Amino acid sequence: MKFFDVVIIGGGHNGLVAGELLARSGRKVAILEAGERFGGLAASYEFAPGLSAPICNFISKIPSFLHEKLQLEKHGFTNGKTGADTISLDAGSETLVLHGSYGAQLSGVTPEENEAFQTLRKRLMLQARLFADLERQVPVQPGSASFRQKAAIAYSMAKQRLSGTEEFRQLLRMALMCVADVTEEAAIGPRLCGLLGFDATLGYRLGPRSPTSLMGLYSRLAREIAGKGGGIVANSAAEGIAEVLARAASASGAVLMAASKVSSITMENGRATGIVLESGAEISARHVVSSISPIATFGQLVGYQNLETGFGREIALLRHKGSVSKLFLALDAWPDLKGGARYVHAPSTAHVETSFNAVKYRQMPSDPPFEFVICREQTGKAAAIVSVTIANTPYDLDAGWTGGRKKLASSILTRMNLLVPGLRKSVIASEVLAPPDIEARFNLPGGHWHHHDYQSDRMYALRPALGAGNYRTPVDGLWICGAGTHPGGGVTGLSGYLCASELMAERNGRWPA
Amino acid sequence: MQGKQFDVIVIGAGHNGLVAACYLQKAGLSVAVVEKNDWIGGAAVSRELHPGTLYSNCSYVCSLFRPEIMRDLELPRHGLQVIAYEGGAVFTRDGDYLASYRNHHAHRREFARFSPRDAESYERYARDVTRQCRFVQPLLLRTAPDPAGLMPGDIGELLFLARKVMDLSARELALMARFWTMSVADFLDEYFENNVIKAYLAISGIIGTALGPMSPGTAYVLLHHYMGEVDGNVGAWGYARGGMGAISQALAASFRASGGTIVTGSEVGSVIVRNGKATGVALANGTELDAATVVSNADVKRTFLKLVDPQVLPGSFVKGVQNFKMRGSSGKLNIALDSLPQFPALPGDCPSIRGDLHFTDSVERMEKAYDDWKDGKWSADPFVDMMIPTTIDPTMAPPGQHFVSCFIQYCPYKVEGREWTQADRDGFAKSVLDQIEQYSPGFKSRIQHMEVRTPQEIEAEVGLTEGNIFQGELTFDQLLFNRPVPGYAKYRSPVRGLYICGSSTHPGGGVMGAPGRNAASEILKDLSRRHSHMSEAHEVF
Numbered sequence A: 001m002k003f004f005d006v007v008i009i010g011g012g013h014n015g016l017v018a019g020e021l022l023a024r025s026g027r028k029v030a031i032l033e034a035g036e037r038f039g040g041l042a043a044s045y046e047f048a049p050g051l052s053a054p055i056c057n058f059i060s061k062i063p064s065f066l067h068e069k070l071q072l073e074k075h076g077f078t079n080g081k082t083g084a085d086t087i088s089l090d091a092g093s094e095t096l097v098l099h100g101s102y103g104a105q106l107s108g109v110t111p112e113e114n115e116a117f118q119t120l121r122k123r124l125m126l127q128a129r130l131f132a133d134l135e136r137q138v139p140v141q142p143g144s145a146s147f148r149q150k151a152a153i154a155y156s157m158a159k160q161r162l163s164g165t166e167e168f169r170q171l172l173r174m175a176l177m178c179v180a181d182v183t184e185e186a187a188i189g190p191r192l193c194g195l196l197g198f199d200a201t202l203g204y205r206l207g208p209r210s211p212t213s214l215m216g217l218y219s220r221l222a223r224e225i226a227g228k229g230g231g232i233v234a235n236s237a238a239e240g241i242a243e244v245l246a247r248a249a250s251a252s253g254a255v256l257m258a259a260s261k262v263s264s265i266t267m268e269n270g271r272a273t274g275i276v277l278e279s280g281a282e283i284s285a286r287h288v289v290s291s292i293s294p295i296a297t298f299g300q301l302v303g304y305q306n307l308e309t310g311f312g313r314e315i316a317l318l319r320h321k322g323s324v325s326k327l328f329l330a331l332d333a334w335p336d337l338k339g340g341a342r343y344v345h346a347p348s349t350a351h352v353e354t355s356f357n358a359v360k361y362r363q364m365p366s367d368p369p370f371e372f373v374i375c376r377e378q379t380g381k382a383a384a385i386v387s388v389t390i391a392n393t394p395y396d397l398d399a400g401w402t403g404g405r406k407k408l409a410s411s412i413l414t415r416m417n418l419l420v421p422g423l424r425k426s427v428i429a430s431e432v433l434a435p436p437d438i439e440a441r442f443n444l445p446g447g448h449w450h451h452h453d454y455q456s457d458r459m460y461a462l463r464p465a466l467g468a469g470n471y472r473t474p475v476d477g478l479w480i481c482g483a484g485t486h487p488g489g490g491v492t493g494l495s496g497y498l499c500a501s502e503l504m505a506e507r508n509g510r511w512p513a
Numbered sequence B: 001m002q003g004k005q006f007d008v009i010v011i012g013a014g015h016n017g018l019v020a021a022c023y024l025q026k027a028g029l030s031v032a033v034v035e036k037n038d039w040i041g042g043a044a045v046s047r048e049l050h051p052g053t054l055y056s057n058c059s060y061v062c063s064l065f066r067p068e069i070m071r072d073l074e075l076p077r078h079g080l081q082v083i084a085y086e087g088g089a090v091f092t093r094d095g096d097y098l099a100s101y102r103n104h105h106a107h108r109r110e111f112a113r114f115s116p117r118d119a120e121s122y123e124r125y126a127r128d129v130t131r132q133c134r135f136v137q138p139l140l141l142r143t144a145p146d147p148a149g150l151m152p153g154d155i156g157e158l159l160f161l162a163r164k165v166m167d168l169s170a171r172e173l174a175l176m177a178r179f180w181t182m183s184v185a186d187f188l189d190e191y192f193e194n195n196v197i198k199a200y201l202a203i204s205g206i207i208g209t210a211l212g213p214m215s216p217g218t219a220y221v222l223l224h225h226y227m228g229e230v231d232g233n234v235g236a237w238g239y240a241r242g243g244m245g246a247i248s249q250a251l252a253a254s255f256r257a258s259g260g261t262i263v264t265g266s267e268v269g270s271v272i273v274r275n276g277k278a279t280g281v282a283l284a285n286g287t288e289l290d291a292a293t294v295v296s297n298a299d300v301k302r303t304f305l306k307l308v309d310p311q312v313l314p315g316s317f318v319k320g321v322q323n324f325k326m327r328g329s330s331g332k333l334n335i336a337l338d339s340l341p342q343f344p345a346l347p348g349d350c351p352s353i354r355g356d357l358h359f360t361d362s363v364e365r366m367e368k369a370y371d372d373w374k375d376g377k378w379s380a381d382p383f384v385d386m387m388i389p390t391t392i393d394p395t396m397a398p399p400g401q402h403f404v405s406c407f408i409q410y411c412p413y414k415v416e417g418r419e420w421t422q423a424d425r426d427g428f429a430k431s432v433l434d435q436i437e438q439y440s441p442g443f444k445s446r447i448q449h450m451e452v453r454t455p456q457e458i459e460a461e462v463g464l465t466e467g468n469i470f471q472g473e474l475t476f477d478q479l480l481f482n483r484p485v486p487g488y489a490k491y492r493s494p495v496r497g498l499y500i501c502g503s504s505t506h507p508g509g510g511v512m513g514a515p516g517r518n519a520a521s522e523i524l525k526d527l528s529r530r531h532s533h534m535s536e537a538h539e540v541f
Helices: A013-024 A063-067 A109-135 A145-160 A165-174 A179-186 A191-202 A214-226 A241-251 A292-301 A309-316 A348-360 A401-419 A437-440 A494-505 B016-025 B067-072 B103-112 B117-141 B154-167 B170-181 B182-188 B193-206 B218-226 B245-257 B300-307 B314-321 B365-372 B420-439 B455-462 B514-526
Strands: A002-009 A031-033 A043-049 A051-054 A056-062 A085-088 A098-099 A106-107 A256-258 A262-268 A269-276 A281-291 A325-331 A341-344 A371-375 A384-390 A429-432 A478-480 B008-011 B032-033 B047-050 B052-055 B083-084 B088-091 B097-100 B236-241 B261-263 B268-274 B279-285 B287-290 B295-297 B330-337 B357-358 B383-387 B404-409 B447-453 B499-501
Touching: A002 A013, A002 A269, A002 B170, A013 A031, A013 A241, A013 A281, A013 A494, A043 A165, A043 A325, A043 A429, A051 A325, A051 A371, A056 A085, A063 B097, A085 A191, A098 A191, A106 A191, A109 A145, A109 A165, A109 A214, A145 A165, A179 A214, A179 A348, A191 A214, A191 A341, A191 A348, A191 B083, A241 A256, A256 A494, A262 A281, A262 A292, A281 A292, A281 A494, A292 A309, A325 A401, A325 A437, A341 A401, A348 B365, A371 A401, A384 A401, A401 A429, A401 A437, A429 A437, A478 A494, A478 B499, A494 B261, B008 B016, B008 B279, B016 B032, B016 B245, B016 B295, B016 B514, B052 B330, B067 B088, B067 B514, B097 B103, B103 B117, B103 B193, B117 B170, B117 B218, B117 B295, B170 B218, B182 B193, B182 B218, B193 B218, B193 B357, B193 B365, B193 B383, B236 B245, B236 B447, B245 B261, B268 B300, B268 B404, B279 B295, B295 B514, B300 B314, B330 B420, B330 B455, B365 B383, B383 B420, B404 B420, B404 B499, B420 B447, B447 B455, B499 B514
Parallel strands: A002 A031, A002 A281, A031 A256, A085 A341, A281 A478, B008 B032, B008 B295, B032 B261, B088 B357, B295 B499
Antiparallel strands: A043 A051, A085 A098, A098 A106, A262 A269, A269 A281, A325 A384, A325 A429, A341 A371, A371 A384, B047 B052, B083 B236, B088 B097, B268 B279, B279 B287, B330 B404, B330 B447, B357 B383, B383 B404
């Protein structure tokens, strides 16, 4: 039997980040990936023979401090362009462009809209600082906060309070509001309302009119603050952040094992002592860290029978049905659009909200909002690769996804063709990944990119559930570090980093004699 | 009344205005309540709109009214009698019904008929909800502290809250955080599996609210509706004998008994402000009444956007008031019937007919009704909360006849952006009556008289902006220290001597009386008067 200090289940970006940091600290680490490739949803995906596309449109939102800590440049992170523009496509009016860090400059709007947007942006950026601070901290567990944790929170709150009485009051008023009301109050014009409404709700199973939907925008802005403003979108389809992280982890001495699907976590006296692979091989470890969905971790690998009822119930009840689909296109000609930018179709709040209605009733929306990026294909098989992210496409479609995929692709292409005339003709290959496909291909229950809903009732110390909010779990020796933990999904590596730092701070003396 | 000097003028004789007036009068001030309508009560009224039949034509059930106020103001002595009713029923499309009972065990047994598992979960659910109610209830009669404020009062109150929060276990704390932010649909999904049971329990999460059961924040609305009690029975609802107007009448009687003056049929045109201080009100007919203290029971938008000259208010405050969300989302049909309607689904001796009756058997149908409202339409499949108070209080109608109150969630303030027409009103009423007729054949033929009230009528008659029954949405951004405007949640306004006491203030809507009582408490503090006749919130164990 092999023995490691730490065995990490799942080679997604969080697993790789945790693995890199733990291996570098001198621990013997193995990272087990069920698939052939590392990186999970941060990797690129081969949708047709020889044609790959990035799955995440933003290939890196890793905060600057973590970027440096992991020395990603040294490991070949050159891909991409910082400060990507966001371009709202809307046939018939001047193109709306957000330049720099989430619209530091705007074009295509009236001077009044520009002024109103900048006022709103400034306020939201200020408020998102609290988010950015909290995203970097291990959540404080109710009733067991250390002095350092309390001080860190008090400091973050004090910073908000010092931004002025009015701003502080606005933070306390706005934090749980819906994005539609906030943008309407700010009078930034229908197209910006639509864009912000889309950005705030993409992947959250909320509509812009759902209270608390502004949180989604805070989360996005927090990552603008913590990372390289404007995010990084792929220039080339060949390599994503995942490959870089895998190299970094390897270089630190972590053992990366692909095609190693874990079938269960072994337990002794209520303590995790290792894992069993599907092949039957056993690996024992001092600590088991799971970067996969908490539902899979506890439901499949640990088993609810080994958990306390209340905790097991909370995990089983996690809302984990995804609502985001992917569409990949290979084009034989570069369209009349520039690369290195993100394009969005979300013309108004009402448009986004109406399409969200469909999710509630498990229907296919007629004109769902979407975003896409275009990148180069290096083997020469296609002139351009388009990676489209489509909102409000429910996992549990009543009519079933068998016919649904084709219908979705056709409705998106029709719309794209209106926005970018001639695009449809140049498509030479395409594939739709609906939430059930994402579930099947990435071992992700529900196909949810946050693993389960990232909403205000499942954030911070309550993510994924009370008792597992600081990366520890009720099972001694078992840790979790995926998007299902604080601070949720998006390629930030923060869950992996925070989990690794908690694990390293733990005294080693807990290993039973 | 001219020539008479008053210390305080209360604008509007709604229940909160009357509660505030009673407390102020009892403290030795001379108080006049000025009401635009020829009757008093605002939205707590009983009106004889059909010969011999009293209509509770706005609010229609009683539970939230704080018992502390009832005792302080001796309302039972002044004629108020609240009779708890025995549950209700949800009719299902397959011809069955889910009854509800005040008796916990009977209720649980009825749940078991639909789902034995849910009957088990109901124990856990009832315990969790009651715990949260116990936490929130004492806060109803306290002024919310200003978290940005640095006054000793604020810090003291924040410490009080912090101590209360520390008393909770980690599990209760987690539950509270979730209760305040979740949607009622998600919340119920964590306990129940049966659609009818979930639909029944979700009702309290949407009444009066411009949100669907799947919108985050509606779990709190459910809590808000659970905090009431009748005869110390937490969560119970009842009818005021003689209709909801009986509450206003009892308040008025209590007020007059302590020497107060009520003037009806006198609309206030504006609040007179001199040198940043309120000095009285000018009536629409030009008469001016002087008083050093003016208390407005009108909603915050009406008060500060219509009655006060915006020039005397800070711009940020006016913006805050403009941003305050008051969305009309409810309508009513008030109906006089010549006989008791029959519901074939109910057994003959079923007590449910004396309670609240509903015809929406899934959360999804409620949500779809909300989607119609978002599009500015009344719902094709409306959610109806129907009551026949005359089954318990026959004094409201001639013998054998009945008054039926149908509350409809959702009904838009404007129909696809335009004003309501008579044809719209008929179409709205038809959608409701058609639904009732399906479950009670012959209902339509029993109708003697019917009053259709859309948010526009509610606004025109009661004065609630957009017809919002809570004087402002109960979303988190408009609760506690945010209600109605951050920094002005203590019933005071930027104008010295001008106070607000309506449901636009903490703790919000429902015939609760707490905003009026809390406002009176703050006014007495400013005037350095004693509070000896005002009880603190009772301890709940």
